[in-house]
Amino acid sequence: MKHGDVGGFLRARREALRPADVGLVPGGRRRTPGLRRSEVALLADVSVDYYERLEQSRNARPSEAMLASLARALRLSVDERDYLYDLAGYPPPRMGATGGYVDPAMMFLLDALTTVPAQIGDDLNTMLAQNRLSRALVGPWPLGDDRLGNVTWRWFTDPDSRALNVPEEHEAIGRGYAADLRAAGAHRGQDPVSGRLIADLIEASEEFSRYWDDMEVIPLRSTRKKLIHPYAGELDVQCDFVLSSTTGHRLVIFRPQPGSATAANFEFLDALGHQSFEG
Numbered sequence: 335m336k337h338g339d340v341g342g343f344l345r346a347r348r349e350a351l352r353p354a355d356v357g358l359v360p361g362g363r364r365r366t367p368g369l370r371r372s373e374v375a376l377l378a379d380v381s382v383d384y385y386e387r388l389e390q391s392r393n394a395r396p397s398e399a400m401l402a403s404l405a406r407a408l409r410l411s412v413d414e415r416d417y418l419y420d421l422a423g424y425p426p427p428r429m430g431a432t433g434g435y436v437d438p439a440m441m442f443l444l445d446a447l448t449t450v451p452a453q454i455g456d457d458l459n460t461m462l463a464q465n466r467l468s469r470a471l472v473g474p475w476p477l478g479d480d481r482l483g484n485v486t487w488r489w490f491t492d493p494d495s496r497a498l499n500v501p502e503e504h505e506a507i508g509r510g511y512a513a514d515l516r517a518a519g520a521h522r523g524q525d526p527v528s529g530r531l532i533a534d535l536i537e538a539s540e541e542f543s544r545y546w547d548d549m550e551v552i553p554l555r556s557t558r559k560k561l562i563h564p565y566a567g568e569l570d571v572q573c574d575f576v577l578s579s580t581t582g583h584r585l586v587i588f589r590p591q592p593g594s595a596t597a598a599n600f601e602f603l604d605a606l607g608h609q610s611f612e613g
Contacts, residue, residue: 340421341391347408348374348389356409357445377407398424402435402478406463409438412580436462437581444585450600451588457518458528459485459511459554462583470603471563471588472498480527486511487531490539498561510557512542513550520551521582554584558591566603570594 349368353360356369356377364370375385380403387393388404396404401422405415415435416426427435440454444465451467461475461483476483488495489511496504515535519528535542554575561569569588576585590596 339391340396340418341389343418343421344374344404344408345389347410347414351408356407356441374404374407378403396422398427399478402427406436406441409441410435411438435581437578437583439580440576440578440583440585443576447587449597449604450590451603453586455485455584455586457521457582457584458531459514459518461485467600467604468588470606471561471566471569480531484531486515487535490535490542498563500560500562503559507559508541509545509548509550510552510554512545512548513552514554516546516549517551517553563599563603565606566599567595569596569599571596 348371349366351369353369353373356373358369358373371385371389372382375382378385378400380400384393388396398419401418401424402415404410405418410418419426436454441463444452444454444463447465447467449467451471452465453461453468453472454463455461458480460480461477463477464472464475481487485495489508499507515528515532519525519532522528532546536546556572556574558570558572561571563569570591572589572591574587574589576587578584590600
C-alpha cells in the first residue's frame, strides 16, 4: 500500500472487522472477510456508491468531516485515525476537536448497552453517538454539530430541550452545564471553539450568563434525575459518566434507580425505538 492510498487503508481496516465488533448482527454466510461495504456505508451515514468509490480511489479527496465519520464507523484508534488523515493530506485533529470521530472503546461500550439509554459526547457536551434507547428517550440529535448537537447550547436556547426534565430540577441542571463548560474551557486553554461557544451562550441566554458569573468549575458527575417521557411515563435514573482518558469523550448512561419501575419502562421505550427507528 503506497503512501496516500486512502482506499487501501479503508479496505484493510474494513476487512479486519467483524459485525459483532461494531454492534451488528452477523446474519448469513459471508464469502469475504470483514464487514461488507454496505455496512460501513450505513455506519458512516454515506451512500454505498460513495464508499465504494472511496475504496477504489475513484473519488475526489474526502473532507475532514467524512474522514471523521469513516474513522468512527471503522472503530479506528486515535493513531489509526491520525494516519488516515495523513493519507488524505490533512493534519490530525487536535485534542478535543468536534466532528464525527468517536473513541472506539466508547463505541464498543455503547454497542454493548442494549437495555438502557446511553450516548457519547465530547468535553463541550456535543452529542457524538446515541444508542437506540437514547434516540427513543431524547430523540435523534444532529451528531457532531457544535450548536444543534450541543446539549448545553440547546438547554439554554431551546425550551423544548427541557421537556423531559421536571421543572424543579431545571436550575440545578443549568448550573451544572455552565460549571462543566467552564471546566472544559479551562482544560482546553486558549481554544477558539470553546471560546466562541461560551461567548455565544452569554449573548443568547441571560440565564446562562447569570450562572456563568458565579464562576463555578465542576465537571459533570453522576447525578440522579427524574424524567417524564410522554409515552414511557416517569423515569427515575442515575446519569453516570464514563470518561475516556485518550479523547476526553464521555459516555453517559441512564441507569435505572433500584426499586423503581424505570427498568420496565425502558423495555417499553425499547419497543418504541424498534418501531420508530427500525420499522
